[in-house]
Amino acid sequence: MASQAVKLDxxxxxxxxxxxxxxxxxxxxxxxxxxxxxxxxxLAHAGLRYPEMLLSEMGFDTLGLETxxxxxxxxxxxxxxxxxxxxxxxxxxxxxxxxxRSYSRVCIVGKSxxxxxxxxxxxxxxxxxxxxxxxxxxxLKRPEVRQDITRHAGQSLVVIGTKDPHYRPExxxxxxxxxxxxxxxxxxxxxxxxxxxxxxxxxxxxxxVRSIKDFLER
Numbered sequence: 229m230a231s232q233a234v235k236l237d238x239x240x241x242x243x244x245x246x247x248x249x250x251x252x253x254x255x256x257x258x259x260x261x262x263x264x265x266x267x268x269x270x271l272a273h274a275g276l277r278y279p280e281m282l283l284s285e286m287g288f289d290t291l292g293l294e295t296x297x298x299x300x301x302x303x304x305x306x307x308x309x310x311x312x313x314x315x316x317x318x319x320x321x322x323x324x325x326x327x328x329r330s331y332s333r334v335c336i337v338g339k340s341x342x343x344x345x346x347x348x349x350x351x352x353x354x355x356x357x358x359x360x361x362x363x364x365x366x367x368l369k370r371p372e373v374r375q376d377i378t379r380h381a382g383q384s385l386v387v388i389g390t391k392d393p394h395y396r397p398e399x400x401x402x403x404x405x406x407x408x409x410x411x412x413x414x415x416x417x418x419x420x421x422x423x424x425x426x427x428x429x430x431x432x433x434x435x436x437v438r439s440i441k442d443f444l445e446r
Contacts, residue, residue, distance in 0.1 A: 230254045231284050236291070238324040240317035247294035248321065251284050252328070259333030260325050263292035264318060264342035264349075266365075270295040275364060275420045278437045279337050286444065288335065291325040293317060297341055314341070315348035322354060334359040335444060340418065343367055347376045359383060362440055365418050368394040374403065381407035385443040387436055389416025391423075411439045 231251040238246040249271055261283035263276055271277060271292045283290050296302070302313060325331070334356055338346040343366040349355070361384045367373050368388070377384050386408050388395050395412075404410050413432045415422045420436065422428035 231289070234328070236324040236328060238291075238293075238320050240320040241313040242316075246317060246320060247296070248291060248324075249280075249294075250289070250291045250325065250328070251280075252289045253284075253287060256287075257289045257329065257331070258287035259289070259335065260322075260329075260331040261288040261290040262318075262322060262325065262334060262336045263290060264321075264336065264338040264345040265293055265295035265297070266340035266342050268295060268298045269339050269419070273339075273419070274433055275436065276337070276339055278433060279362065279364075279440055282437050282441055283335060283337075283444075286441070289325065289329060289331075291321055293321050311344065311348050314345040315352070318345045318349040319352060319354070322349065332356055332358070335362065336360070337362040337364065337440075338366075339364040340367065343373055344370075347373060350376060350380065360444060361385070362443070363387065364436075365389070365392055365394065365420075368396065368399050374399060377403055377408055378406040384408040385411065385439065387411045387413065387439065389413040389418070389420060389432070391415055391417040393418065409439075409443055411436065 231253050234250050234252045236250050238248050240246045280290050336346050343363050363386045365388050400410050416432045420432050
């Protein structure tokens with residue numbers, strides 16, 4: 229479907245203007261795809277770029293935030309204040325998109341640190357009840373992340389590689405039992421790469437995108 233880039237006034241923590249990409253459908257939309265980046269993993273990286281393209285092709289408006297979390301002023305914050313920063317940025321993005329168009333359906337895609345953004349955003353209770361969540365390489369070593377995925381298990385797809393430092397088979401099994409869809413990418417690391425095998429890496433990205441499409445169509 230045809231979409232066009234539209235500039236929004238997106239404000240986050242401290243009232244900062246946030247770098248973003250908002251692609252709006254020229255006709256009716258199926259909903260909003262909200263894309264939340266990792267610490268150093270932004271919209272140009274394949275694990276977010278292809279899901280963004282997929283959502284747009286499926287008829288969603290998409291709003292993706294660029295990462296700004298590798299900067300020292302974020303890195304030096306205590307955990308609680310860092311979560312406040314992530315919360316403000318995520319709420320600012322959702323609020324700006326919602327001001328541009330009303331959405332009854334939302335798909336949130338978060339990568340790594342972005343899964344903490346998902347956690348604090350969901351805690352605000354502003355998402356439509358039917359929202360879908362795609363947790364890309366979630367920070368499963370943090371119990372609150374596993375708990376939140378469990379809480380929203382019926383609306384969640386969890387994607388992680390076996391070479392990811394946050395991968396534990398027992399955690400994935402627990403999430404699956406709770407009702408979450410899980411995709412485990414063999415030999416893939418935290419960036420979805422298979423070391424020393426570019427074709428396997430590309431194959432994992434294809435599997436990732438296909439799984440998101442199937443998840444949203446069910």
